[in-house]
Amino acid sequence: MKKSLIALAVLAASGAAMAQSSVTLYGVADAAINKIQGQQTQMGSGSTMTNGTSRLGVRGVEDLGGGLKAGFNFETGLSLEDGATSTAGGGFWGRSAHLWLGGNWGTFKMGRSLNPSFYGVSGGWELTGAANYNVLSNTFGWAGSGARNSSQFSYKTPSMGGFSAELAYITKGDNGGNAKWDANVLYANGPISAAIAANKVQQGKTNYAFGGKYNFGSFILAASYNARKDGVRREGFEIGGTALFGAFSVTADVTRDRRNDAGKKYTNFLLEGKYALSKRTFVYLAGLRLDGTNNYGLGVRHNF
Structure with missing residues (x-):
């Protein structure tokens, strides 16, 4: 009887532990005529x-108690x-392969992941x-910068x-002998979002960008200044907007070079x-004028 009670207690504890952990399979299927x-x-x-890039990913999280959680994210394109x-520049799990610990x-976070510059620009x-x-x-x-860093150690504050x-x-040992830092400061509250993002490789120059957007309800307006200082220098302005008509939206976004050391200064333009x-599936039509070239895409994206 005593052994039975102990066994039941172990099973109950095991069930409780399993209930505090979760693993999710997710992905994107996106195809277009280009x-x-x-x-x-x-x-x-x-x-x-x-x-977007079609992908499969798996992520998990475990509640460790006391407000502490541990998780991981692996993602392949x-x-x-x-x-x-x-692979997005990495191995099989080149889009994401990291472990994290979080709390209040x-x-x-440790591993290959989207970097603070990406989150600053995309969120801002x-x-x-x-x-x-x-x-x-x-x-x-x-x-x-690129969107991802390998062998990255990062800390994000709570909001x-x-x-x-x-x-x-x-x-240094993980970045060809030159250490790198990457950072952002982001504000997102109600209709307003704004950010500044910067990154620098040791011995190089500091890249940066800053901007914001305002959501008027049926229209979103955005503007920014972007500067790539390291390597071939390129910097300039961006202004754009999105009009919302229920399930339909139209976005127009324009960039203009203030400086382009590769040669000609360009005005680039996106119309989407x-x-x-549904909440997970949409069709899209996009035209991109990029450095003197004209490019088009008509496709379908499904998130799952």
Whole structure:
């Protein structure tokens, strides 16, 4: 009898522990008919003129008690053209492979992940939800940087009255002998969002961007200044807006070079139309004028 009671207690404790953990499979399926200047018309999946990159991911979280949680996120890209893996510059889990600890003190993350510059620009003023064809990153990068860092250590504060900040660091040994830092400060409260993002590789120059947007209800207006100082210098302004008509939305976004050391100063332009078929599925039509080229995409995106 005593052994039976002990066994029941162990099973109950095990059930409670399992109830405090969860693992979720998620993904995106996105395919489009693309016309990129200089290329033949083709089915696009993860190309410049798709809304997003098709992907599969798994994430989990465990409640450790006392307000402390642990979690992970692994994510890989894939092509709907032939089923090939799309690595986003890393290995098989090139889109995300990290572990985190979090609580009311903030979140500490380790591994390959989207970086603070990406979160600053996308959360502060970018209008398309970080679509592959967005004119901001195609012109200036994410505050002059790529969207992800490998071997990244980062800390993000909790939101305090709409304000939050994130700081990331990559050691010399993990970044070709030159350490890197990446940071943002973000404000998001009600109709207003604004941010500043910056990043720097040791021995290089500091890249940065700042801007904001305001949601009037049926119209969203955004503006920013973006500067890529490291490498081939490019910097300039962006202004754009999104008009909302129920399930339909139209976005127009323009960038203009103030300086472009690669040569000619360009005015780039995005025009996007989206129609929501449900909360998880929408169709889109986009045209991108990028550095003198004309590019188009017509596609469907489903989130699951």
